[in-house]
Amino acid sequence: MSEAGAPLLEVVDLQVAYGHVQAVRGISFTVPDRAVVTLIGPNGAGKSSTLGAIAGLLRPRGGTVRLAGRDVTGLPAHTAVAAGLVLVPEGRAILARMTIEENLVLAAESRPQALPPAERPAAIEAQYARFPVLGERRRALAGTLSGGEQQMLAIARGLLARPRLLMLDEPSMGLAPQLVDRIFDLVAEIHREGTTILLVEQNARTALAVSDHGYVLERGQIALSGPCSTLASDPRVQAAYLGGDVE
Numbered sequence: 497m498s499e500a501g502a503p504l505l506e507v508v509d510l511q512v513a514y515g516h517v518q519a520v521r522g523i524s525f526t527v528p529d530r531a532v533v534t535l536i537g538p539n540g541a542g543k544s545s546t547l548g549a550i551a552g553l554l555r556p557r558g559g560t561v562r563l564a565g566r567d568v569t570g571l572p573a574h575t576a577v578a579a580g581l582v583l584v585p586e587g588r589a590i591l592a593r594m595t596i597e598e599n600l601v602l603a604a605e606s607r608p609q610a611l612p613p614a615e616r617p618a619a620i621e622a623q624y625a626r627f628p629v630l631g632e633r634r635r636a637l638a639g640t641l642s643g644g645e646q647q648m649l650a651i652a653r654g655l656l657a658r659p660r661l662l663m664l665d666e667p668s669m670g671l672a673p674q675l676v677d678r679i680f681d682l683v684a685e686i687h688r689e690g691t692t693i694l695l696v697e698q699n700a701r702t703a704l705a706v707s708d709h710g711y712v713l714e715r716g717q718i719a720l721s722g723p724c725s726t727l728a729s730d731p732r733v734q735a736a737y738l739g740g741d742v743e
């Protein structure tokens with residue numbers, strides 16, 4: 497594992513609301529450079545809203561988001577991507593009516609300053625090497641892939657944006673147990689390669705196992721936080737696991 501360093505992402509007193517619904521009520525946390533940080537908690541706790549606000553999909557009602565010391569609060573989504581804040585949203589963000597190759601080419605173009613045109617073909621081939629099933633079916637429509645394959649394509653797309661911070665929203669959702677293991681192996685692999693990851697998961701036990709630091713969100717607030725080894729043995733976290741398991 498890489499050494500965790502200075503904060504890459506700092507979230508201070510973040511608030512997100514949908515009309516009168518206060519989804520995120522003033523949360524603060526940091527993601528050290530090259531770390532994996534996980535947000536766990538029951539349905540509706542505000543995890544996806546937190547990622548959406550960091551990625552520029554939702555405008556925060558209050559608070560500050562800083563990336564490597566730069567204020568990136570409330571940037572439009574494309575500007576957030578340009579800054580290196582890359583979200584792989586819940587539910588496999590792929591372009592179903594385009595081929596696998598077209599999906600990857602478009603993703604490789606999403607952050608030109610980080611991946612110049614001359615380097616794109618090799619970067620795409622590197623993703624085919626990582627996910628051979630995508631390479632074998634590169635001319636197939638993305639919508640014909642299985643759920644697990646679509647999640648791999650979504651992650652490959654995220655990586656081709658050359659993220660400074662890769663945010664993964666419930667990457668294991670809806671996948672068979674074997675594929676869940678593959679996704680978490682992949683998270684560990686991407687981390688080893690030096691990518692900083694902010695992970696949101698209902699599959700809390702496994703998420704804590706691949707992460708350095710965790711935060712438990714409940715009703716839009718941070719209920720608990722700590723190193724993952726400490727959190728995993730906390731009885732209050734067991735309650736949060738159950739909250740996630742029963743759905």
Ligand SMILES: Nc1ncnc2c1ncn2[C@@H]1O[C@H](COP(=O)(O)OP(=O)(O)OP(=O)(O)O)[C@@H](O)[C@H]1O
Nearest residue numbers: 514517518519537538539540541542543544545546
């Ligand atoms: N588009 C929306 N409009 C109104 N309320 C919303 C919207 N999206 C989320 N909410 C509400 O905001 C709160 C937080 O939702 P959010 O999706 O961030 O939680 P979560 O922890 O990611 O849960 P899940 O695992 O179900 O995605 C919930 O009360 C939810 O009902």
